[in-house]
Amino acid sequence: MIKLIKNAELYSPEYLGKKDILIAGNKIIEVSDRINFDIKEGATLEIIDASGKLVTPGFIDSHVHIMGGGGEGGFKTRTPEISLSDITSAGITTIVGCLGTDGISRDPLSLLAKARSLEEEGISTFIYTGSYRLPLRTITKDLMTDIIAIDKVIGAGEVAISDHRSSQPNSDELKRLAADARVAGMLSGKAGVVNVHLGDSDDMLNPIIQVLKDTDIPAKQFIPTHINRNQKLFAQGREYAKNGGYIDFTTSSDPSFWEGENAETRGSKALKICLDENVPIEKITFSSDGQGSLPLFNEKNELIGLCLGSVKSLYEEVIDAVVNHSVPFEKALMTITSNPASALKLKNKGRVSVGQDADLCIISKETFLIDTVIAMGRTMVEAQEIIVYGTFENKK
Ligand code: ZN
Numbered sequence: 001m002i003k004l005i006k007n008a009e010l011y012s013p014e015y016l017g018k019k020d021i022l023i024a025g026n027k028i029i030e031v032s033d034r035i036n037f038d039i040k041e042g043a044t045l046e047i048i049d050a051s052g053k054l055v056t057p058g059f060i061d062s063h064v065h066i067m068g069g070g071g072e073g074g075f076k077t078r079t080p081e082i083s084l085s086d087i088t089s090a091g092i093t094t095i096v097g098c099l100g101t102d103g104i105s106r107d108p109l110s111l112l113a114k115a116r117s118l119e120e121e122g123i124s125t126f127i128y129t130g131s132y133r134l135p136l137r138t139i140t141k142d143l144m145t146d147i148i149a150i151d152k153v154i155g156a157g158e159v160a161i162s163d164h165r166s167s168q169p170n171s172d173e174l175k176r177l178a179a180d181a182r183v184a185g186m187l188s189g190k191a192g193v194v195n196v197h198l199g200d201s202d203d204m205l206n207p208i209i210q211v212l213k214d215t216d217i218p219a220k221q222f223i224p225t226h227i228n229r230n231q232k233l234f235a236q237g238r239e240y241a242k243n244g245g246y247i248d249f250t251t252s253s254d255p256s257f258w259e260g261e262n263a264e265t266r267g268s269k270a271l272k273i274c275l276d277e278n279v280p281i282e283k284i285t286f287s288s289d290g291q292g293s294l295p296l297f298n299e300k301n302e303l304i305g306l307c308l309g310s311v312k313s314l315y316e317e318v319i320d321a322v323v324n325h326s327v328p329f330e331k332a333l334m335t336i337t338s339n340p341a342s343a344l345k346l347k348n349k350g351r352v353s354v355g356q357d358a359d360l361c362i363i364s365k366e367t368f369l370i371d372t373v374i375a376m377g378r379t380m381v382e383a384q385e386i387i388v389y390g391t392f393e394n395k396k
Helices: 084-088 108-121 143-149 171-188 206-214 231-242 267-276 313-325 329-334 338-343
Strands: 002-011 015-024 027-032 045-049 053-057 059-064 092-097 124-129 153-161 193-198 222-225 247-250 284-287 293-297 303-308 360-364 370-375 378-382
Touching: 002 329, 002 360, 053 329, 059 247, 059 284, 059 313, 059 338, 084 092, 084 108, 084 378, 092 108, 092 370, 108 124, 124 143, 143 153, 143 171, 153 171, 153 222, 171 193, 171 206, 206 222, 231 247, 231 267, 247 267, 267 284, 267 313, 267 329, 284 313, 284 338, 313 329
Parallel strands: 002 045, 002 053, 059 092, 092 124, 124 153, 153 193, 193 222, 222 247, 247 284
Antiparallel strands: 002 015, 015 027, 053 360, 293 303, 360 370, 370 378
């Protein structure tokens, strides 16, 4: 199947102006000012007119509880698995799954199976092996073997630090974890990163900073997430990124979290503050924490409320940054396309250029609404309607 997208205003994510894009199968095979394509007999050519629309890479959501998470308020607060159309209707074509607080009744093998099911349904998936708490739960009983032997495993995570729910890992444990993930990544041509959950404890990023001080492990091996969850951590995170580390902002939130002295800073505003302070944009990623529980604890760390994270928040925060904080679209877009692709070494993802996977969003220029989503060359959403559903989804 060949698709020709005509007259697009292309954000690759850099702004490249008016372009035509040619897709053959699941790859982008040409991007140029004007493509006139003669089709050979027997092949089918679909022409998509993108006049007045923006075309971007399909979005990458690098931290999603695809098989559910939560459970902090007992079994009934376990959150549900994600469905294909939840993902595609949010413009997301690549997703990285992880376990959450509960790495006992949920395990990395089931996570791998869920990732494979989503890929069979049409999107691209990867996972972090391991668990919130140490010792890590793995698939093969060894972190390095998981990364080297299993195609979908790109690193370890989410591993919790500086949180009352963590296993309170010490510095030696973190060093060993990062060293193993790094070498397994080297041996398999993957990122071998550790995705680190940051909680609200006063320790903040200090355990990671200690590892970087004590060893020659580079900062790029860590992807610390939830950096925008409170003011102190956000301030430390900005300094950490200026010194070369990655920082990931969580976009799922609840407006009640944005109030108070040590409040969360929503992703859009956090991005704006970072750009104003010259934090390098390449070091900043967004992830949704979708399907995770958003637990609210009081000052005694007792659970007082719970809601469900949504992958829709990923693009919503990008647009909020553009519309309400005047962040240029191409800059905001980097946080969910080229930045996660390079941090996680996803070589064929996060850009619109020749040889890349055919993952694209076509977006209204006026409203920024997602009109069409193409994943691996297949149209999943068209004219804002979901046209491909997951196996057991109720078609609307
Ligand atoms: Zn987390």
